[in-house]
Amino acid sequence: MAENMADKPLTLAEKVWRDHIVVRGEEKDGERSPDLLYIDLHLVHEVTSPQAFEGLRLAGRSVRRPDLTIATEDHNTPTLEIDKPIADPVSRKQVQTLRTNAEEFGIRLHSLGDANQGIVHVVGPQLGLTQPGMTVVCGDSHTSTHGAFGSLAMGIGTSEVEHVLATQTLPLKPFKTMAITVNGTLKPGVSAKDIILAVIAKIGTGGGQGYVLEYRGSAIEQLSMEARMTICNMSIEAGARAGMVAPDETTFNYVQGRPHAPAGEDWDAAVEYWRSLRTDEGAQFDAEVILDADELEPFVTWGTNPGQGVSLSDAVPDPATFDDPVDRESAERALQYMDLAPGTPMKDIRVDTVFLGSCTNARLEDLRAAAEIIRGREKDPDVRMIVVPGSAKVRLDAEAEGLDQVFKDFGAEWRFAGCSMCLGMNPDQLAPGERCASTSNRNFEGRQGKGGRTHLVSPVVAAATAIRGTLSAPSDVLQPQAA
Amino acid sequence: MEPITTHTGIGVPLKASNVDTDQIIPAVFLKRITKTGFDDALFYAWRKNPDFVLNQEPYRHGSVLVAGPDFGTGSSREHAVWALKDYGFRVVISSRFADIFYGNAAKQGLLAAKVAQPDVELIFKELETEPGTEITVDLESRTVICGTVETTFSIDNYTRWRLMEGLDDISLTLRQEEAISTYEATRPGFKPTTLPART
Ligand code: SF4
Numbered sequence: 158m159a160e161n162m163a164d165k166p167l168t169l170a171e172k173v174w175r176d177h178i179v180v181r182g183e184e185k186d187g188e189r190s191p192d193l194l195y196i197d198l199h200l201v202h203e204v205t206s207p208q209a210f211e212g213l214r215l216a217g218r219s220v221r222r223p224d225l226t227i228a229t230e231d232h233n234t235p236t237l238e239i240d241k242p243i244a245d246p247v248s249r250k251q252v253q254t255l256r257t258n259a260e261e262f263g264i265r266l267h268s269l270g271d272a273n274q275g276i277v278h279v280v281g282p283q284l285g286l287t288q289p290g291m292t293v294v295c296g297d298s299h300t301s302t303h304g305a306f307g308s309l310a311m312g313i314g315t316s317e318v319e320h321v322l323a324t325q326t327l328p329l330k331p332f333k334t335m336a337i338t339v340n341g342t343l344k345p346g347v348s349a350k351d352i353i354l355a356v357i358a359k360i361g362t363g364g365g366q367g368y369v370l371e372y373r374g375s376a377i378e379q380l381s382m383e384a385r386m387t388i389c390n391m392s393i394e395a396g397a398r399a400g401m402v403a404p405d406e407t408t409f410n411y412v413q414g415r416p417h418a419p420a421g422e423d424w425d426a427a428v429e430y431w432r433s434l435r436t437d438e439g440a441q442f443d444a445e446v447i448l449d450a451d452e453l454e455p456f457v458t459w460g461t462n463p464g465q466g467v468s469l470s471d472a473v474p475d476p477a478t479f480d481d482p483v484d485r486e487s488a489e490r491a492l493q494y495m496d497l498a499p500g501t502p503m504k505d506i507r508v509d510t511v512f513l514g515s516c517t518n519a520r521l522e523d524l525r526a527a528a529e530i531i532r533g534r535e536k537d538p539d540v541r542m543i544v545v546p547g548s549a550k551v552r553l554d555a556e557a558e559g560l561d562q563v564f565k566d567f568g569a570e571w572r573f574a575g576c577s578m579c580l581g582m583n584p585d586q587l588a589p590g591e592r593c594a595s596t597s598n599r600n601f602e603g604r605q606g607k608g609g610r611t612h613l614v615s616p617v618v619a620a621a622t623a624i625r626g627t628l629s630a631p632s633d634v635l636q637p638q639a640a
Numbered sequence: 641m642e643p644i645t646t647h648t649g650i651g652v653p654l655k656a657s658n659v660d661t662d663q664i665i666p667a668v669f670l671k672r673i674t675k676t677g678f679d680d681a682l683f684y685a686w687r688k689n690p691d692f693v694l695n696q697e698p699y700r701h702g703s704v705l706v707a708g709p710d711f712g713t714g715s716s717r718e719h720a721v722w723a724l725k726d727y728g729f730r731v732v733i734s735s736r737f738a739d740i741f742y743g744n745a746a747k748q749g750l751l752a753a754k755v756a757q758p759d760v761e762l763i764f765k766e767l768e769t770e771p772g773t774e775i776t777v778d779l780e781s782r783t784v785i786c787g788t789v790e791t792t793f794s795i796d797n798y799t800r801w802r803l804m805e806g807l808d809d810i811s812l813t814l815r816q817e818e819a820i821s822t823y824e825a826t827r828p829g830f831k832p833t834t835l836p837a838r839t
Pocket of ligand 1: 231232276277278297299515516517575576577579580597598
């Protein structure tokens with residue numbers, strides 16, 4: 158990527174890359190040093206930034222472009238009683254440190270209680286700050302979410318956060334490109350989450366390593382922006398550096414009118430540029446994966462990495478049937494941790510908790526889709542369901558539509574916005590041994606609480622599961638089968 | 641950042657693939673706001689098990705970690721590298737590293753050496769037959785020596801040069817101040833800014 162870009166047809170990722178090169182890397186010993194890329198938007202949260210600001214302070218540096226930087230509190234924030242001081246002293250300190258740093262370095266911050274507080278990857282698009290053709294970074298791996306707009310969006314480490322704060326650039330090595338083509342039409346009850354879980358199961362958690370993925374094909378074109386964000390969000394779970402979708406009318410309509418969207422002549426100039434951000438005819442991808450949307454079923458994970466998933470109508474696989482010894486060992490270990498026996502139908506697995514939240518699936522459409530399933534139905538009395546909107550604004554919008562009441566009537570807990578049980582840095586955690594159907598993105602050991610067991614699912618599967626108490630597809634509750 | 645050219649230390653076999661950063665350091669430790677003092681957090685959950693390799697002599701004094709494929713997957717937390725370094729590791733050997741981890745390691749002076757899986761298996765064997773065997777990793781010649789096993793590792797030239805010089809990123813980039821300002825002058829006017837805030 159990024160070589161001889163002048164003449165040859167380019168992929169979307171290559172175009173965005175080309176348009177951000179500040180200094181081209183040098184060729185030496187048959188190898189190119191990194192290109193220095195300009196960063197259009199830097200998102201900051203309380204967990205990965207304290208040491209970066211500490212670094213700046215120690216070196217006597219300032220933030221080069223506070224006007225391209227925005228911060229929000231999300232990972233540590235409580236989802237109950239947000240008007241009280243944060244109980245956990247360490248969480249409180251991290252949040253407080255962000256507030257002090259934002260003040261000192263002149264960075265815009267959306268704090269707990271503010272309508273634009275929320276998960277950083279929900280807030281950027283919501284404000285219209287995420288736009289096509291940008292470079293977006295954040296000290297968080299799920300920054301790939303913003304690629305849904307056709308921007309090159311990457312998770313970075315804390316020292317890179319410091320680097321971007323100080324220079325508004327990042328030295329980056331060109332990536333390889335992979336096309337993920339999804340053709341066809343999704344069946345009812347099958348959603349974007351199922352597409353991406355199926356992609357990861359197909360290429361593996363390391364399959365995207367070194368690549369920027371471009372999701373394309375008729376099934377992707379039919380998706381809403383929020384659904385595209387769900388897919389791009391989990392690109393990192395396939396090991397990819399970023400995921401992208403070419404901007405189209407759906408994208409422009411979503412951006413238009415948002416607080417930071419261009420207006421007037423700027424809008425016209427922007428759209429003209431954005432329309433050029435499509436992979437050229439004849440451009441070469443380094444790899445391609447093809448998926449048929451018509452064949453997809455609701456998907457669910459059985460193991461402890463997001464690649465360990467099957468269709469919901471399947472059973473827990475038998476590790477003995479895995480050809481690759483590494484996969485086999487990892488499956489054995491996963492089944493032990495998950496306390497599952499090979500051959501168990503996925504739909505027989507009982508859960509204790511249903512978590513509807515996270516930057517993967519806690520936007521308004523996700524809440525609507527889940528509410529649609531549970532409306533007028535009853536929750537399994539033994540299941541607790543927690544609904545955590547992705548941002549304070551999503552929460553307000555949902556309340557304006559009465560979705561909060563649907564969840565409350567159902568018996569679910571309606572919480573304040575944040576990362577919550579996606580990673581359990583706040584009090585929202587699974588107890589050891591507890592089993593959870595979760596709309597988040599990671600089912601790693603202990604991710605949602607020590608000893609907790611996670612099954613990744615879509616919002617509608619989460620809703621159906623809360624009704625039946627066992628992992629369930631929407632069709633299981635919408636058309637009850639004869640006993 | 642301390643330059644590193646060659647390193648010799650006890651090899652620690654971590655025979656697991658897909659060691660994600662939640663295993664290297666659980667999220668709860670991310671609450672700290674300092675850059676050092678994470679040695680106690682490394683492999684926190686696993687270290688509660690007395691059979692875990694770092695709970696055994698002589699491995700507990702190791703400084704070269706040898707792991708299965710796909711080391712460092714998952715969250716981008718740089719704390720994973722800080723924890724490994726704070727514990728005393730200078731080198732991690734694996735056949736494949738997650739991209740973000742690999743980048744983070746280079747920036748902190750932790751050498752992530754890519755060794756082909758069959759050779760990793762040979763090193764595992766060597767370390768298990770002869771616990772306490774020292775591994776020597778040499779950036780100059782890109783070689784790994786562990787007992788009778790002698791092999792090479794791959795690393796790109798740029799990362800190698802930086803590790804050997806002990807160069808930090810920001811000062812390198814700040815040499816390009818003029819180019820950055822020139823680029824900024826040409827950015828299209830429709831690109832968004834976060835300030836003044838609009839909500
Ligand atoms: S919701 Fe989960 S995955 Fe998303 S930013 Fe928060 S912790 Fe990370």
